[in-house]
Amino acid sequence: MLESLSVLEFKFPWRSYQESFLQNFDSHVSDYHFHVIAPPGSGKTILGIEILRRLGKKTLVLAPTLTIRNQWENRLQEFFVKNNDFKNFSFDIKSPKDVTFSTYQSLHAFYKSFEDKEDYFKFFKYHNVETVVLDEAHHLKSAWWKCLMALKNRNSFFTVALTATPPYDSSRSELTKYFTLCGEVDDEIAVPDLVKENDLSPHQDFVYFSKPNDLEINFIVEYRKKIAQFKDDLGQDEAFIRFLQEHRFYKNPKVNLDDIYTNTSYFSSILIFLNSCGISVEPEKLEILGFNKYENIKFPELNLEWLEILFQNLLVTDREQLINDEDYLLTLEKKLRKLNVFERKQVNFVGKQLLYKSLAYSPSKLKSIVDIVSAESAALGTNLSCVILTDYIRKEFLNTTFSSIETINKIGVLPIFKYVKNYCSHHEDLAVLTGSVVIINKAIFNAFAEIEPLHNFSFIPLESDNSFVQVEQKNRSKNSIVEILTKLFENGTIKVLIGTKSLLGEGWDAPSINSLILASFVGSFVSSNQMRGRAIRKDAEKPNKTGNVWHLACIDPTVTNGGREVDILKRRFEAFVGITNTTIPFISNGFDRLNFPEAISVSDIEHLNNQTLEKAKQRPLISKQWQTSIGKGSKLTKQVSLLHTGEKPFKAQKQVYFFDVVRFFVVELMITMLWFYFEFILKGIQLVISRGLSYFIYAFFAAFVFRFGYKLYKAVILYLRYGYLHKKIKKIGLAILYTFKDLKILNTDIRNIEVVAERINKGDVVCSLVGANNYENALFTKALTEVLDPVDSPRYLIIKTSLFRKRFKTENFYPVPELFGNKKNNALVFKKYWTKFLGRNKLVFTRQVEGRKLLLKARLFHVYNAFKEVSKEVTVWK
Incomplete structure (x- = not known):
C-alpha cells in the first residue's frame, strides 16, 4: 500500500448497510472490478474513497463534471484526513499524484493529444496508475468509453465503477460496452435501507395531469382523422392494391424465399393489407409462413403498426429492389410527407414523435406547476423549499408582460418563472438559476451581500417587472453565482428556484429540497433518477423532512391509456423504488404502484389531480407508510410478473385472474x-x-x-x-436456474437458492429467485422475461409439440434466452433442463429456412392467442 494512502482513515462509524457492503470487499475485487449501484445520498463517494484506500494503489478518479470532481477531494479531506491536509493529490491529469481527480472530458482530450497512442498507454504505466475509479459511470459515452477501454486493454487496472442507475435503457451494444468496462454489478445499496437508516428522507412520487388546450386538441384530432382517412382511402386504392399484388414477394414468393425469411414481417404486412381489402390470399402463400392449407388462419387486424411496417419497407428498407416503381414510390412518399408521417427515413403513423412533442411542451403544464406550487406553499408555509427543473430556458419570453402571458406557447425556465411570479404568492423568494440566465428579486440584495459583495456583479432590471433583476458576474469572486444562490436557497431566503436539469439535475447538492417538480422531458430514466435524487436527500437541519417529487403529463384525448406522455412516465418509473398507493402499502418500482386507473381520460383529470393534491398534503402519513413497509422486508428482490391481457370480456378475464384458466x-x-x-x-x-x-x-x-x-x-x-400457470412458470424458472449452474453463471451455492412462483391477489403470477445475489437475480429475471414475452427474433426456439398437440393446434413456442442462445452447446444445456422439468420438446435453430418458418408461426401464435401473455420485471422489498 502507498504510504500516503495508509494515513487515510474514515473518521466516523460506518452505516450498517455500508459495513455489510464492505464485508465482501475481497471477493468483489478478486476479478479486478468493483461495480456498485447506490442511490443519491447513500455515500457513494465515501465508499469510493474507502475502496481506493483499501486497494492502496496509485489512483485516477474520473467524474462527469468539475463540481463532482471537486466533491471527491472535499470528501477525502473532510472525512478521511485529521487536519484536512492531504497533499498528495492532483487535479491535473498530465501531472498525476497518488490520487488524481479529473473528468471524463479531460481524459478524452488527453487521449486525443497523443498522435501515437502507444505514448498514451506508456504514460500511465510510467506513472504507475493501477486503479481507475469511474464515478457516475452511466455517463460513459462512446468517445469516453473508447479511450478508457483502450487503456484497460493495454494496462492492468482495478476498475471501480459507481452509479445510481446503470444505463439499462441504452442499446444492447452500448450496454455490452458498459458492462465490459465496469464489470458485472457486485453489489447494490437499496433505497429502503437508506430510509431505514435515516440517511434518505421518506418520499413519494406524484403525477399531475393536464388537458391540452383547444388548439392542441384540434391538432391531435385532425391528425388522427387524416391518418384514418388515408388508411381508408388506401384500402380502396386499386393502383396500390395492384402494386402490392405485383410485388415480387406476393407474385413469386417461392423464388424470393431467402428475402422473405430475412424479413417475414414485411411479407406478413403485405398479406394482412390485401386480406383487409377483401383479397383472398392463396393457401400456397400461407404455407411459406409455416401454416398448412387445412388450417383456418385468422389474420390480424390491419392496424397502424402493420401499416408502418409496410411503408417503412416500401419507402426505405426495400426501395432499392423496387427501382422500376420509383416514380410511384415518390408519389406515395409525397403523400406521407404531407401527412407528417415520413421524416428522416422513418415512417410513423401513430404520431409518437409529432404528437409527443406537442404534448410534452404543452403550455397547459404551466398551469399544472402553478397548482402544485400553490398547494405545496399552502401545506408547508415558510418551510417550502421547491425546485422546478426543465430542459430549455426559452429566452424569447424574458420580457413577456402579464397582459400578454397567454401568448406563451412553450414550457421552459422563463415561461415557468412568468407563470409562478404572476399566479402564485411567491415574489421576493422566487429565483431563476441557469448557466446563462440568473434572476433574483431586489428584496434579497442584503442577504446576497452577506455572502458576496454586490460590486462583483451587474444587476439589470427586467423590462417586464423591475422588482426582478438579471444577475451577471463582472469580477472574480470567492463564490460562484451557483454557490451563492444555493446558500440563499438552503437558508430559506429563496423558496422557489427554477433551473435547468443540465445545471442542477446532477451533482448539485441542496438537501433542503422538499418539493421537486420535474418539468423535463428530454433524456433517459438515468437522468430522471438523478434529478429525482435531489429531493430525497436527508436534511440535517430538518430531520423530519419528507420529499414530494412531482411528474407532469399532458393527456392525449384521442386514446384510452393517457397517451405517449403516460407511456414515457411508465418507462421512467421502472427505475424508481417507492411506496405504493394501496390500502396496505409496500415498496416496489413501476408506475402501477401509484394505483391510477388503466384508462385515463380528459374527464378524469380534475378528480385524479384533486386526489393527488390531497395525498401530497399528508406528509406524516408518507413517513409512517415508509416505516411500516420497510418493517415487512429485508432486501429488494427482482421478480417476473406474468399478466393476462387482451380484448376479452370482463367475465373471461375474471376467470383467468381469479380461478386459474x-x-x-x-x-x-x-x-x-x-x-x-x-x-x-x-x-x-x-x-x-x-x-x-x-x-x-x-x-x-x-x-x-x-x-x-x-x-x-x-x-x-x-x-x-397453459396448464396451471404458476406451476409451469416455476418449472421454467428451474430450467433457467440449473442451466445457470451448468454454465457456471452462479456464484451462490444452488442449494441455497429457491425458485418461488405464486399467484398474488389480482390473480397475476409472480416468480422470483430467493437466496441469489443481485447479479444472479437480474440475469434470472431477464432470462425468464425473454421466455415469457411474445417471440421476437431469438436464435433458438423451444417448441413443446407432439402429434396430438399439432392436431389440436396447441403447440407452445418459447424463445431460448439470449444468454443461452448465443452458442448451440449452451442452448442444448437449456433444452436438457427444459426436458427434465417440462417434458419433451424440440430445439429449433431459427436462422435456417425451416427454422424461420417456425419462428414466424411462433410470432403469429402470440398475435391471436386466446389469452395473450405479457410479462414485466418488478422490484419488490421482501
Whole structure:
C-alpha cells in the first residue's frame, strides 16, 4: 500500500448497510472490478474513497463534471484526513499524484493529444496508475468509453465503477460496452435501507395531469382523422392494391424465399393489407409462413403498426429492389410527407414523435406547476423549499408582460418563472438559476451581500417587472453565482428556484429540497433518477423532512391509456423504488404502484389531480407508510410478473385472474356433470322400464357427448396450452436456474437458492429467485422475461409439440434466452433442463429456412392467442 494512502482513515462509524457492503470487499475485487449501484445520498463517494484506500494503489478518479470532481477531494479531506491536509493529490491529469481527480472530458482530450497512442498507454504505466475509479459511470459515452477501454486493454487496472442507475435503457451494444468496462454489478445499496437508516428522507412520487388546450386538441384530432382517412382511402386504392399484388414477394414468393425469411414481417404486412381489402390470399402463400392449407388462419387486424411496417419497407428498407416503381414510390412518399408521417427515413403513423412533442411542451403544464406550487406553499408555509427543473430556458419570453402571458406557447425556465411570479404568492423568494440566465428579486440584495459583495456583479432590471433583476458576474469572486444562490436557497431566503436539469439535475447538492417538480422531458430514466435524487436527500437541519417529487403529463384525448406522455412516465418509473398507493402499502418500482386507473381520460383529470393534491398534503402519513413497509422486508428482490391481457370480456378475464384458466373449466365441468348425472338418472328410471338398460346406456352417452363435448374439448385444449400457470412458470424458472449452474453463471451455492412462483391477489403470477445475489437475480429475471414475452427474433426456439398437440393446434413456442442462445452447446444445456422439468420438446435453430418458418408461426401464435401473455420485471422489498 502507498504510504500516503495508509494515513487515510474514515473518521466516523460506518452505516450498517455500508459495513455489510464492505464485508465482501475481497471477493468483489478478486476479478479486478468493483461495480456498485447506490442511490443519491447513500455515500457513494465515501465508499469510493474507502475502496481506493483499501486497494492502496496509485489512483485516477474520473467524474462527469468539475463540481463532482471537486466533491471527491472535499470528501477525502473532510472525512478521511485529521487536519484536512492531504497533499498528495492532483487535479491535473498530465501531472498525476497518488490520487488524481479529473473528468471524463479531460481524459478524452488527453487521449486525443497523443498522435501515437502507444505514448498514451506508456504514460500511465510510467506513472504507475493501477486503479481507475469511474464515478457516475452511466455517463460513459462512446468517445469516453473508447479511450478508457483502450487503456484497460493495454494496462492492468482495478476498475471501480459507481452509479445510481446503470444505463439499462441504452442499446444492447452500448450496454455490452458498459458492462465490459465496469464489470458485472457486485453489489447494490437499496433505497429502503437508506430510509431505514435515516440517511434518505421518506418520499413519494406524484403525477399531475393536464388537458391540452383547444388548439392542441384540434391538432391531435385532425391528425388522427387524416391518418384514418388515408388508411381508408388506401384500402380502396386499386393502383396500390395492384402494386402490392405485383410485388415480387406476393407474385413469386417461392423464388424470393431467402428475402422473405430475412424479413417475414414485411411479407406478413403485405398479406394482412390485401386480406383487409377483401383479397383472398392463396393457401400456397400461407404455407411459406409455416401454416398448412387445412388450417383456418385468422389474420390480424390491419392496424397502424402493420401499416408502418409496410411503408417503412416500401419507402426505405426495400426501395432499392423496387427501382422500376420509383416514380410511384415518390408519389406515395409525397403523400406521407404531407401527412407528417415520413421524416428522416422513418415512417410513423401513430404520431409518437409529432404528437409527443406537442404534448410534452404543452403550455397547459404551466398551469399544472402553478397548482402544485400553490398547494405545496399552502401545506408547508415558510418551510417550502421547491425546485422546478426543465430542459430549455426559452429566452424569447424574458420580457413577456402579464397582459400578454397567454401568448406563451412553450414550457421552459422563463415561461415557468412568468407563470409562478404572476399566479402564485411567491415574489421576493422566487429565483431563476441557469448557466446563462440568473434572476433574483431586489428584496434579497442584503442577504446576497452577506455572502458576496454586490460590486462583483451587474444587476439589470427586467423590462417586464423591475422588482426582478438579471444577475451577471463582472469580477472574480470567492463564490460562484451557483454557490451563492444555493446558500440563499438552503437558508430559506429563496423558496422557489427554477433551473435547468443540465445545471442542477446532477451533482448539485441542496438537501433542503422538499418539493421537486420535474418539468423535463428530454433524456433517459438515468437522468430522471438523478434529478429525482435531489429531493430525497436527508436534511440535517430538518430531520423530519419528507420529499414530494412531482411528474407532469399532458393527456392525449384521442386514446384510452393517457397517451405517449403516460407511456414515457411508465418507462421512467421502472427505475424508481417507492411506496405504493394501496390500502396496505409496500415498496416496489413501476408506475402501477401509484394505483391510477388503466384508462385515463380528459374527464378524469380534475378528480385524479384533486386526489393527488390531497395525498401530497399528508406528509406524516408518507413517513409512517415508509416505516411500516420497510418493517415487512429485508432486501429488494427482482421478480417476473406474468399478466393476462387482451380484448376479452370482463367475465373471461375474471376467470383467468381469479380461478386459474384450467381449474375454472375443470371445476365448472365437474359441477355441471354432477347436476346432469342426477337429473338424467331421475328421468331415466322410466326409460329403463320402457326401453331396457342397454338403450338407457346408449342414450346416456349420447346426451353426455352432446351436452359436454365442447366444454371437455375446451378444457383439454386450455390445459394443453397453459396448464396451471404458476406451476409451469416455476418449472421454467428451474430450467433457467440449473442451466445457470451448468454454465457456471452462479456464484451462490444452488442449494441455497429457491425458485418461488405464486399467484398474488389480482390473480397475476409472480416468480422470483430467493437466496441469489443481485447479479444472479437480474440475469434470472431477464432470462425468464425473454421466455415469457411474445417471440421476437431469438436464435433458438423451444417448441413443446407432439402429434396430438399439432392436431389440436396447441403447440407452445418459447424463445431460448439470449444468454443461452448465443452458442448451440449452451442452448442444448437449456433444452436438457427444459426436458427434465417440462417434458419433451424440440430445439429449433431459427436462422435456417425451416427454422424461420417456425419462428414466424411462433410470432403469429402470440398475435391471436386466446389469452395473450405479457410479462414485466418488478422490484419488490421482501
